[in-house]
Amino acid sequence: MSASPLPRVLVAAPASGSGKTMLATGLIAALGERGLVVSPHKVGPDYIDPGYHTAAAGRPGRNLDAHLVGPERLVPLLRHGAATPRPADVAVIEGVMGLFDGALGSGGFASSAHVATLTRTPVVLVVNCAAASRSVGAVVHGFSRFDPKVRIGGVILNNVASPRHEAEARAGVAEAGVPVVGAVPRLPDVVVPSRHLGLIPAAERHPEALSAVAALARMAHDYLDLDAILAVAATAGDLDEPAWDPAAALAEVRAAGAAPAPAGSPRIAVAGGAAFTFAYAETAELLAAAGAEVVPFDPLRDEALPAGTDGVVVGGGFPEVHAGALGANRGLLEDVAAFAAAGGPVSAECAGLLYLGRELDGVPMCGVINVRASMSPRLVLGYRHAVALADSVLGPAGARFHGHEFHRTRVEVVGDHPRAWGWDRDGQPEVEGFVVGRTHASYLHTNWAGRPRAAAEFVAACGGWTP
Structure with a gap:
């Protein structure tokens, strides 16, 4: 170009x-x-x-x-x-x-x-x-x-x-x-x-x-x-580098043998609506380029996951502001919980972690992850160099991700789950997030354009399971 x-x-x-x-x-x-x-x-x-x-x-x-x-x-x-x-x-x-x-x-x-x-x-x-x-x-x-x-x-x-x-x-x-x-x-x-x-x-x-x-x-x-x-x-310099192409990025991943192509075209339900507004445009583009059909759903309004869902992505947002309405939508909460329990692949970031927990500010949520979440006066903010601590639907243990934390909530762990990430904060090792079956949930925001293999791994997982 x-x-x-x-x-x-x-x-x-x-x-x-x-x-x-x-x-x-x-x-x-x-x-x-x-x-x-x-x-x-x-x-x-x-x-x-x-x-x-x-x-x-x-x-x-x-x-x-x-x-x-x-x-x-x-x-x-x-x-x-x-x-x-x-x-x-x-x-x-x-x-x-x-x-x-x-x-x-x-x-x-x-x-x-x-x-x-x-x-x-x-x-x-x-x-x-x-x-x-x-x-x-x-x-x-x-x-x-x-x-x-x-x-x-x-x-x-x-x-x-x-x-x-x-x-x-x-x-x-x-x-x-x-x-x-x-x-x-x-x-x-x-x-x-x-x-x-x-x-x-x-x-x-x-x-x-x-x-x-x-x-x-x-x-x-x-x-x-x-x-x-x-x-x-008009005085800006010319841009010589070619435009990013999600299909080309995924082709490089697969050429290196890092992730298989999915079986068929899995339907991946991506949370949206007023409670889940945080998403990078490249995520949906990568999922589609990897062979998935991307279908939006609104946890505030939809009473069930889209028909034929093969994978679920719940990104960031403000569920703490909408906890009452999210908790009142029991049909969807139970559907998400049943999907995860059956082995359906789920990727959740920050607000998604809170939604998948047992409760948020005392309001029952999905119960997929054994944590209780609540508002906190402390702002957690900063870049992280994260290492995956367990195999998951996003890739193997040892995979390195660059991410960002930004929240005023905290979680109380009430169950024993493998942890998702490890990183160093001010010289001290720290662990964060959870891997439960084929569910990956953590506070860490990531942009898969920086690691397209995550999209390829997730879509492959969505295309390779049956309930």
């Missing part, structure tokens, strides 16, 4: 809380309203922001995370996202945390700056002006010169209080030699509500989420210089 001239920008900030999610979402929506096809992307493992990008762009918001998939796959995944379902005119990448903040102790690995460098993408820096004016210029000066490989092509001034405030901030940025491509006043009405793990997912706020995206689009039209931002995007 030839080099790609895909115009693109990475919207970053000096720190979290600067407004980059709202501005990136508004930019995506405003460019779309201009008639451009926009490919939305998010640096890091977060699932929530891509949900708003999806609502703004009308196509899947996709993640670019060097830890989860490997730095060598970032450009291929960017190109894949920009070509699917149809070629995009421009890509908007939202950064994570502060521009240079990555995995702790890694020198900025997997940071927005790292992704901008690997993908040869110019940065538009969002600076919160709420407590500064001319000093904003010093911030921009420092960020624009901290790493010569990172090019800041423009600055958006956010939370300006008045025309005089804006003029003073602009004057400071002018001294740093970086153009201002937008100035946004304080807009208390344009706010996306949050809770314990960040923004409330768009899927839980429909149609309110669409109204919020429309308001953000108006904000972008009114206060951003869209032509100037597109001019910055």
Whole structure:
């Protein structure tokens, strides 16, 4: 495949809380309203922001995370996202945390700056002006010169209080030699509500989420210089690496003899709906490329698994918010439990672990895993280098995965199960997750684009069992 001239920008900030999610979402929506096809992307493992990008762009918001998939796959995944379902005119990448903040102790690995460098993408820096004016210029000066490989092509001034405030901030940025491509006043009405793990997912706020995206689009039209931002995007370097292809990734796995092809075309039921909103688009693409028929189901509404289900995937989300409704759907809980007890393959991550446990905040769940889950005041957050401790439907013991934990719940183990993962945390060995028969359940979020063998192994397991 030839080099790609895909115009693109990475919207970053000096720190979290600067407004980059709202501005990136508004930019995506405003460019779309201009008639451009926009490919939305998010640096890091977060699932929530891509949900708003999806609502703004009308196509899947996709993640670019060097830890989860490997730095060598970032450009291929960017190109894949920009070509699917149809070629995009421009890509908007939202950064994570502060521009240079990555995995702790890694020198900025997997940071927005790292992704901008690997993908040869110019940065538009969002600076919160709420407590500064001319000093904003010093911030921009420092960020624009901290790493010569990172090019800041423009600055958006956010939370300006008045025309005089804006003029003073602009004057400071002018001294740093970086153009201002937008100035946004304080807009208390344009706010996306949050809770314990960040923004409330768009899927839980429909149609309110669409109204919020429309308001953000108006904000972008009114206060951003869209032509100037597109001019910055046009300076992005060509992308020489070929686009990622799930079928080709699986062909490599099978050519190496790592996983057999499935018998037939197994039906894999993938949980969705308001309680299970966390999913990487590449997971379903890999399952389909591996030979599966992917069928969605909603644990809040569906009273049974889809007919003919051969495998179940329950990803992340907020079951703790919907525990009562999930627990009231006894027919589906019993169906999932019976499926797992009969030997049906199940892969569950984070929210999926809670759903498969005995109870969640005192509400009975599926009972496949002997754990009780409850809310916790402690946030567990961080990248993990995990080693599989037992053979499972995702692969053999000893397999290495790169994952991410992000939750405010805890589980009390009330049964004896083989553990799923082992890793080192601050020099101390730690075990997490469970393997029960052909069920794999843990807190660890993984992106199978970084290990396509997991998709091949799971689909093979789904095609090779009978109740």
